[in-house]
Amino acid sequence: MNNYLQTHRYLLQFAIKPSVQRTAVMDYLLKNRTHPTIDEIYSALSPSMPTLSKTTVYNTLNLFLEKGAVQQLVIDEKNARYDIDMSLHAHFICKQCGKVHDIFNLKPELFEKPENTGFSIQNVEISYSGICNSCKGN
């Protein structure tokens, strides 16, 4: 279980000045590895932090992005989604319910940066889409 102090230290690793809000957001990301949207983060934290504003959540995530503490996923056309898991994994988005799931255990070759493309590739993102099992029945 992460506690406030651990998360505090975690932020410092990325040279992010910890504030109450930033620590709460990072704490949420560490505990909820569900590629949340801004709105999901805000809605989850808002009850226990009534003064929190959505602007601050936006500011915070943009700061985390700049500092390299999170990755912005590109799989969902509707909302920006954020991921703290920097390990090699792909994502699956259900076209019906919109939920994003992790896919681990793929061959590492898939994530290699191809050579001789003429571009200096910094990031690789593999996205699958389809219908998830819960939606299949409907």
Place this chain on the structure above:
Amino acid sequence: MNNYLQTHRYLLQFAIKPSVQRTAVMDYLLKNRTHPTIDEIYSALSPSMPTLSKTTVYNTLNLFLEKGAVQQLVIDEKNARYDIDMSLHAHFICKQCGKVHDIFNLKPELFEKPENTGFSIQNVEISYSGICNSCKGN
């Protein structure tokens, strides 16, 4: 060089009723393989079709999507981008200028749908990002 009649026939392959607007949009997509945004398509066609509305461009692209005539790219967080090239290729987006480039000649294995993920995967999209050569100097 495509002409109006060819594009007309091309639309019929996808069971899309050709109208002047739809033909113009498809013609643009066939000639400009630049993964354009709605706005780019609208701005390009508008001078020669002054009555064209952006709503029609939206309607048209949504219809093309439904009929499977184009693919919607997910690589650009800002705008929806469309691609008529359904062959196996990946994309590179420049984080600075936002241009999207094709990457062909990748190993076909990269585009295989992984087994035993627990999801029925319909679509695979591989996205690379970084800084393109034109932006590098700056």
Place this chain on the structure above:
DNA sequence: CTTTGTGCAAATTCTTTGCACCAAA
């Protein structure tokens, strides 16, 4: 004190919707 962060409201951007008019079969 001075700098930085937060939060409200307003502004902006992208996309969809409602509805009247126009075009084609």
Place this chain on the structure above:
DNA sequence: TTTGGTGCAAAGAATTTGCACAAAG
């Protein structure tokens, strides 16, 4: 003449911006 397509304006949703106040060092 009926069906479907187009285009305007308005609505909606996600995100950013401007600015005053609060917090932290």
